[in-house]
Amino acid sequence: MSKYVGTRMFEFVTETWNPVIGCKHYCCYCWSRRLVETRLKRIYRDFTPRLIEKRFRYRPKAGSLVFVCDMGDLFGDWVPREWITRVINFTKSFPETTFLFLTKNPARYIEFIDEFPSNVILGTTIETDRDDLYRKYHISRAPLPSERYRAMLEVKDRRPELRRFVSIEPILDFNLGTFVKWIKDVEPCMVAIGYDNYSNKLPEPPLGKTLKLIDELEKVTKVVRKTLRKAWWENSYIQAYL
Numbered sequence: 001m002s003k004y005v006g007t008r009m010f011e012f013v014t015e016t017w018n019p020v021i022g023c024k025h026y027c028c029y030c031w032s033r034r035l036v037e038t039r040l041k042r043i044y045r046d047f048t049p050r051l052i053e054k055r056f057r058y059r060p061k062a063g064s065l066v067f068v069c070d071m072g073d074l075f076g077d078w079v080p081r082e083w084i085t086r087v088i089n090f091t092k093s094f095p096e097t098t099f100l101f102l103t104k105n106p107a108r109y110i111e112f113i114d115e116f117p118s119n120v121i122l123g124t125t126i127e128t129d130r131d132d133l134y135r136k137y138h139i140s141r142a143p144l145p146s147e148r149y150r151a152m153l154e155v156k157d158r159r160p161e162l163r164r165f166v167s168i169e170p171i172l173d174f175n176l177g178t179f180v181k182w183i184k185d186v187e188p189c190m191v192a193i194g195y196d197n198y199s200n201k202l203p204e205p206p207l208g209k210t211l212k213l214i215d216e217l218e219k220v221t222k223v224v225r226k227t228l229r230k231a232w233w234e235n236s237y238i239q240a241y242l
C-alpha cells in the first residue's frame with residue numbers, strides 16, 4: 001500500500017486516493033472507522049473529518065480509475081466547500097484519469113454540479129429502498145435511501161452526460177419492484193452489489209432474492225458482483241425477524 005492510497009474497496013478500481021478522511025454518518029457497519037480507531041490509529045489518531053494536505057502531491061496514472069475517499073464521505077454536510085472544490089479542481093488537472101466519488105449525501109453534488117469535469121463518476125450508496133428498515137435498525141445517520149435516490153435523479157436531470165454509479169453494499173432487504181425501478185431511474189453506468197463482510201448481522205435479504213435483483217439489473221446496466229452469500233440468518237432457525 002503506498003502512502004497515498006487506502007485499502008481497495010472495489011476490484012475495478014485501480015487506485016484509491018484519500019485527500020479527506022473521517023465521517024459523521026455513523027453507519028453501524030462502518031469498517032473505515034473501525035480500521036482508523038484500531039490498526040491505523042497510529043497514522044490517523046481518530047475519525048474526525050480532516051483534509052490531508054500532503055495527499056495533493058499524489059499523481060494518478062493516466063487511464064486509471066481512482067476511487068476518491070474510501071475512508072470518509074467527501075460530500076458530507078460537515079465538509080467545508082473549499083475542501084470539495086480543491087478535490088474537484090485536482091480531478092480537472094488529470095483529464096486522462098477517471099475519478100469515482102461515492103457518497104451517502106448525493107444532495108451535496110447539486111451544490112457543485114456545474115463544476116464537475118467529464119472525467120468523474122458520481123456515485124452513491126443505496127443499500128435498500130426501504131427507509132422503514134433503515135430507521136428500525138438504526139443503520140446510519142446519513143440521509144435516508146429515498147432521499148439519496150431523489151438527489152441522484154436531480155443530478156441526472158442537471159448533468160445527464162455525467163456518469164453515475166450505485167453501490168448496493170452492504171445490501172439490506174428490499175422491495176424488488178421498487179428497488180429495480182429506482183436503479184433504472186438513476187441510469188447508472190454500473191452497479192456494485194454485495195453483502196456485509198464483517199458479521200454485523202444486518203437485516204439482509206435472502207440470497208435468492210438478491211440474485212433476482214441482479215438478473216433484473218443486468219438487463220439495464222453493468223453489475224459488479226461483490227460478496228454474494230446466503231443471508232446470515234438463512235442457515236439458522238431465526239428466519240422470522242424481518
Ligand code: SF4
Nearest residue numbers: 023025026027030072
Ligand atoms: S458513510 Fe462510509 S465512512 Fe461514513 S460512516 Fe458510513 S460507512 Fe463509514
